[in-house]
Amino acid sequence: MVQEAVDVHMESRNLVVRYGNRVGVGVGGGVSLPLYRHRITALIGPSGCGKTTFLRALNRMHDLTPTARVEGEVLLDGENIYAPGVDPVLVRRRVGMVFQKPTAFPTMSIYDNVAAGLKLVGIRDRKRLDEAVERALKGAALWDEVKDRLRAPASGLSGGQQQRLTIARALAVEPEVLLMDEPTASLDPISTQAIEDLLLTLKEQVTVVIVTHNMQQAARVSDFTAFFLNGEMVEFGPTELLFTKPKDPRTEAYISGRFG
C-alpha cells in the first residue's frame, strides 16, 4: 500500500438503523466507522449481519423504506447527511451506488443508460454527454466492447457487461464515493476478475465501499475491512492486519471459516 497521508472522506458516528422495533445494524452502541478517501473499504460478514443495511445508510437509501429509521450521524466531508434540510437527492449525487443485481434500464440504449444520470437532470449538450459517456465507459472497462453499438438496447449485454454498465452509469455523474453492494455476487469468475481489476483503478478517482460475501475478494481488493456480525460491527482495521492478526476471537473464527 502506498504510504501517504489518508484522510477521512466519510464517517459514520453511532449509526443505528432500525426496521420497526428490530435493529438492522448498530447493536452495541451503533456503528462508528471511518471511510478513507481514495481507499477501498470492504464490509464483510455472514448473511443478515447488517452490512448491506449499513451501506444503504451511507446514501440515504433507507428513506424509501417506510419502516426504517436511522439514528446517529453520517458525515460526508464533515457534514451530517442526516441533518435537517439536507436534500437526499444531492447526497446521492455525491455518493453513488451499484447493486448486486445488474440493473440496466431495460427501455434504454447503452448510451442512454450511461447518460441517464446527466440527461434526466436536464443536461442536453450533445458534446458534453458524448464525452461523459465515453469517459465513464472507459472508466468501467466497457468502452472497447460496446463502442460500436452504443445505440443498441442495454438489455442485450451479458450479466457481467451489464454490471460494468451500471458502474459506468454511476461514474458518469462523477460521484465522490461509490457504494457497491456485492457487485460480483451474480457474476461468473471472469466478469468478477474484470470488476476487481476495475476497482483498483477506480480508487484513484473515488472512495469505494464494497459489501462482499467473499473474503478472498475483500482480501484481494480492499485497503480496509470492517467485520459485521449480528448487527454489530465487531472489528475494523487495515485489511492485512484484520486478516492476519484479528483482535476479536469472533473475527478470527469467521475468517478462518469456522462459521458463516
Next chain:
Amino acid sequence: MTAKDLALKRRYRTERLMMALVALGTLLAFLVLFLVLAYALFQGVGALNLDFFLKDMRPPGETGGGLRQAIVGTLIVDGLGLLIALPFGLAAGVLLAEYPDHPVNPYLRLLSDTLNGMPAILFGLLAFILIVKPMGGFSGLSGAFALGFLMIPILARSTEGVLSLVPKEIREAGLALGLPRWRVILSLVLPTARAGLITGVLLAFARAAGEAAPLLFTAFGSPLLELNPLKPMDTLPLRLFAFAISPYEDWHRQAWAAGLVLFGLITLTSLLARRASRRRF
C-alpha cells in the same frame, strides 16, 4: 398390492376426477360465450353489409340503411371518455403504487374498488347532474364524462398492478444516480411498464365501449351522424338497446348486427392489448 399402492391409486383417481370437473366447468363457460356469439352471428350477419358501416339508420318502417352514426359515435364518445379518464386514472395508479405509505392510499383503494363495482348507470346519473343539467341538454361530451368516470377506477387499479411489477431495483438504481423521485417515476418506471399500461388503457376502453346504461341520459342517441360532441350522439350499445325494444323486424336484425360489430370492436381491442403486453418491457 400394498396399502401404499392403493393410496396412490386413489390419489390418481381423485386427480382424474378433479381434472374432469375443471374441464367441464371450462367447457360450460365457453359454451355460453359460444352460444351468444353463434346466435348473434346467425341473427345479425344478414344485416351486416357495406351499407351497415357507410350509411346512417333509416326511419322506422323503411328497410336498409346502416349504423354509421352509432359506430362513429362509439369511437368518439369512448375516445373522449378515455382522454378524460387517462390523467386521473394514471395519477391515482401512480400514487397507489409509487407512494405506498401515502396517507390517502387506503381510502383511495377502497374508493376505487367501490367505484369498480358500482352500477354503471350511476356514472350516467353523475354526468347528468354535472354536465347535462348545467349545459342544458344531452351531448356526446356528457356521455364521454360518464364513460370517463367509469374508466377512472379501472385505469387506477390496472396502473397500480402494472407498476408494482416493475422491479424495485430500477427505482433504486435511478435514485442512486441522484435523480428526484418524480423523475425516476416519469422516466424510468413508467417507460418500463409501458406495455402493461397500454394493455390497461385498451381494456378500459373496451369495457366502456360496451356500456349503454351510462349513456341513456347523457349521450342520449341520435339517428343521424353527429360529429359535434356538444350535440346528442349515438353509440352502438345505445342503438342496440333502442332497436332491441322496438317492434320492427328490420331493426331487430340491425340490433344483432350492432352486437356483432361491438363484439368485433372489443375483441380487436383485447387482441391489441394482448399484443402490447406480449412485448415485455
